[in-house]
Amino acid sequence: MQTLQETMQQPINSPFNAESTATEVASGHHLNGKTAVVTGGNSGIGLEIARVFAEAGAQVIVGARDAGKAAAVLQQLPNVSFIPLDLSDPDSVDNFAAQLLAEHNKLDYLFNNAGLFNVPSFQTDKRGYELQFGVNHLGHFQLTGRLWPALKQAGRARVINTASIGHRHMALQPDDINFEKQPFDTRKAYGQSKTANVLFTVELDRIGQQYGIRAYAVHPGAVQTDVFRYMSPDEYRTWAQPIKTFKTPQQGAATLVWCGLSSQLADIGGVYCENCNISERVPADVTVPYGVRPYALDPVQATVLWQLSQRVTGVRFS
Numbered sequence: 590m591q592t593l594q595e596t597m598q599q600p601i602n603s604p605f606n607a608e609s610t611a612t613e614v615a616s617g618h619h620l621n622g623k624t625a626v627v628t629g630g631n632s633g634i635g636l637e638i639a640r641v642f643a644e645a646g647a648q649v650i651v652g653a654r655d656a657g658k659a660a661a662v663l664q665q666l667p668n669v670s671f672i673p674l675d676l677s678d679p680d681s682v683d684n685f686a687a688q689l690l691a692e693h694n695k696l697d698y699l700f701n702n703a704g705l706f707n708v709p710s711f712q713t714d715k716r717g718y719e720l721q722f723g724v725n726h727l728g729h730f731q732l733t734g735r736l737w738p739a740l741k742q743a744g745r746a747r748v749i750n751t752a753s754i755g756h757r758h759m760a761l762q763p764d765d766i767n768f769e770k771q772p773f774d775t776r777k778a779y780g781q782s783k784t785a786n787v788l789f790t791v792e793l794d795r796i797g798q799q800y801g802i803r804a805y806a807v808h809p810g811a812v813q814t815d816v817f818r819y820m821s822p823d824e825y826r827t828w829a830q831p832i833k834t835f836k837t838p839q840q841g842a843a844t845l846v847w848c849g850l851s852s853q854l855a856d857i858g859g860v861y862c863e864n865c866n867i868s869e870r871v872p873a874d875v876t877v878p879y880g881v882r883p884y885a886l887d888p889v890q891a892t893v894l895w896q897l898s899q900r901v902t903g904v905r906f907s
Contacts, residue, residue, distance in 0.1 A: 603853065614843050651671050677724050686735030693739060700845060703751075705724045722782045750806045763893050812841035870882075
């Protein structure tokens with residue numbers, strides 16, 4: 590007998606596909622009076638999300654570390670403001686949330702988009718956890734928790750977490766987050782952080798439904814952005830060689846925008862999406878570069894991660 594999660598994790602008849610752009614997905618949507626937060630919204634996919642939502646009328650708040658870079662690219666967009674945000678630093682996350690809540694009492698869309706990939710050596714965030722796990726998951730868990738009152742106030746908010754097909758490289762290892770029992774492998778560490786993004790989505794959607802909050806995890810596809818900055822040219826060529834087609838940032842942002850705006854998802858949440866559709870489930874031992882592995886949807890592991898995240902961050906979702 591299928592669980593509710595397995596029932597929802599089925600592709601639907603979406604009018605969009607892998608080649609659709611964020612602009613096409615947002616066409617016809619009027620977001621005046623809506624508020625959106627985009628982490629990592631000063632470049633790549635995040636910048637495209639911010640642009641599309643702002644041009645549709647939403648007030649967009651971008652959080653990112655590089656204020657200079659943000660000022661240079663965001664000043665050309667309407668309805669966009671910037672608040673510094675370093676997801677590896679709990680104080681920075683709290684300061685971002687406090688400033689946002691002082692200016693906005695509701696939040697309709699939260700795009701937990703910023704992230705690190707392929708960090709070259711073992712490093713930790715200011716909490717003492719492996720850096721990719723700390724930035725990609727713990728920082729966003731803390732941020733979402735701090736913004737929870739504003740998400741509830743919106744009535745029908747959506748939280749979209751940028752995950753990755755990279756989750757196939759490693760399931761959650763709750764007793765070895767910091768690779769103390771095995772040699773550090775940056776690809777596995779990234780995979781664990783992306784599995785955490787999906788598990789976080791599963792539990793977040795479960796607890797958020799009573800407040801009208803739905804959550805989605807998204808694999809944007811292979812997009813050439815500065816997320817590859819830690820790779821040497823040789824490493825990048827090796828990584829990119831099997832990829833037949835890269836998406837543009839506009840195409841990479843499309844599925845995140847679709848999860849934010851699609852009426853087809855009004856009664857669906859806690860799912861992993863790609864190519865503007867809900868992904869199919871793929872067995873854990875299959876190496877195909879698509880689909881979601883069952884361990885990333887496991888509600889038991891989602892609860893384990895939630896409890897670990899609460900303990901580490903000190904955040905409780907009221």
